[in-house]
Amino acid sequence: MSNNTVLSRFSKMQWLSLTQEKIVFLLAVVLFVTFSLTLNGFASVDNLLGLLYNVSVLGVLGLAMALVVIGRGIDLSLIATMAISVAWSLTLIRGGLSVEMALLYGMLLAVGIGVLNGWLIAYAEIPALFCTLAMGTLVYGFGRIALIPADVIYMPADPGWFGALGQGEVFGIPAPVIVFVLFALAATLVLRYTRFGRYTYYMGDNYHAARITGVPTRPMLVTQYGVVALIGFVAGLVTAASVDSMNTRIVNSTMIYDVILVVVLGGIGLSGGKGGVRNVVVGTMLIGILLNGMTIMNIEYTVQNFIKGAILLAALIFDSLINPRDEQTAQQGDI
């Protein structure tokens, strides 16, 4: 058997897959150094905290998306779920409900949508891409018809502890950054050390093998999408508290693509089973530095979109280059 050639090919792949994360990390470092040297005010403490503050919500959403992408799924309804459930909570608070109860209702709505997603994907066997695409539109439409009176719902005058989620600071570090760090730590632990986390990797790597091994694949899918929606809800709370409102028009923005960008850029393959929290952090950092630098340079929003799009495309091409569909390997055993 020509084991040597096979081995060398795969060790080459491993070396490459190591570098995808590394390359993005190096790119982030290079950009950081370049911007620090060339841009006035980039390297200041205030700006760097602001940079972190700006990308922390994106990072939290990226962690949520990573969970399903590792399980070889995707959730395109994430932003819609987040916007509508949080806007509904705000509407309820303004209507006189206590903050706690309003948030509980919003959370139940978000988790309900997630569970419905998971149920449709697992039991009705709809592809995740189509299911969540339709669900996003459905949720947004339903929310605007039945739950919230306007596109933009403002925070109530006295949101109490909820407001601190966006505006508060601990030792000078903004609350959203802390939320991101906490979620990143929690996700690391869950993905690496719990049965739920390992099952997610097994399903993403080989769904059929996971099923035959005895992994409860369908309940797992329902749980995964439920958890994603829950994290999305928290990210929405942080957003609302930071900018004092929830603008549901973000559903129609490119935000969902930014989230996928962060996940794919960091090196979590869309083919599933690979990557982890570190990849999301690296992807978030690169996007954060890039956006912040482009804003300081006063680059137009449309041009920024062009650059982001080009980077996402490059990341996707890279992903398919290092995870190729090898016909020869696929035919093995089919002699």
Added chain:
Amino acid sequence: MKPLIELQNITKEYRGVPAIKDVSLSIYPGETLSLLGENGAGKSTLTKMMAGAVVPTAGNLLIDGEPMRFETPNEALRHGFAMVFQETSLVPSLTVAQNLYLGREPFFNRLRGLYISAQQFLQTLNFNVEPTKLVSQLGAAERQMVEIARALQHKARLIVFDEPTATLTPEEKHHFFGLVERLKKQGVAIVFISHALEEALAISDRITVLRDGEHVLTAPAAELTQDDVIKAMVGRDLSQELYSGIGAHRKPRPAGKKVLSIQNLSMGSMVKNTAFSLYEGQVTGMFGLVGSGRTEAAKVVAGVLKRDFLHGGEVFLDGEPVRYRTPRPAVRDGIMYVTEDRKLEGFFETLSISENIFAGKLASREAVPKVITYSEVAVVAEHWRKALNVRAISGDARVIELSGGNQQKVVIAKTLVQKPRVIIFDEPTRGVDVGAIAEIHQLINQLADDGLVVWVISSNLPEILSLSDRILVTRQGRVVEEFQPDTATEEKIMYAAVH
């Protein structure tokens, strides 16, 4: 007469494993040649080379005496070499006419014109198929007609039929053979791949038998009997060396307690009303040709597939009826299936050996602590790696980097870690190197000695004969015969499987 196509010392290797070894063969215009052999003998690979779907590693392909090298099926088609596959290659969502002209539509494509010319063409062939019908609405025989019509539409000079009669009714078969006769008269060469020996002998001019990728015999069909062909198909030297002395002299283990009883099990068109039982402490071998419903029956028992909702039959575990809709409850009850296709549904290719083995433990009925410690993963994996002699640099190596035999051992370890009561091996040594075959066989024997219910499915006769304490033979979705290993021979089993 000059041969239409001549294969000279053709060899094809997959990852260094030869599928076809040094085969030479000529096919003449207007003749019917049947390619016979067991599963994995290399029939499909050989014909795929003629159709350009597979490029040979070494050797020459001469067409009309000129050397030729097809890189793509399209190129082969342009030279008039067409293949009619077992699973049809038609597009179900298009109409018959669209399928006929697929890939050669004119730039300005008028549907009405397409239907008219398709209608005329089908009439010249005397095919009664409506050109405007969707292929998905056609029956098996009609689909086959469309396939053949498409091949002829490309002015095919050689048509390869892969198991053409498997899905046909007797009347449709009669029709089909009439058509073959007409094609022959027009000078078209026909190659059959078939498991139906009687049929092959009746309609072919010549018979070629392949075994383990090597050419065994080519002779006019009139000079051969069915027994000659079966002998040529099964008599192998290499495996006799490998298996000699295990099966023949060993005393079969007695049957222990009856654990699984399968009654009137049915699933779609693959498993039809089959019944058999499995006992503790012995190896039950199951032999059948591809498509005889062996794998499907096993998958239904293990919950991987669902049996028919109505009249699906019953499965009893220790006398209690069980009905698994997913593999998980079956795994919890100790019934585990080791797949025949380990890449598709066996191992996790991006994960390490250790992680693969531990996956089994994590999903088993045993209590696993809430928090996973990687030292425990390493300990569990190391134990099984030693027990099964998985050869790798370390437990951190990825499974996809291993040889077939070691991959199979990892998949088996992942199953054994779950402490099975009933273990089903589907083609346990497919794509496994010779050394590992012996080790896996030893392991299977050990498991039966330890009192497990072991069910081995295999297309490899020597393997079945050397391992089994009982041999079940399946044909067309049913267990049709049971043999004792001391009285069974390869010929008897093959005879039961093909009739």
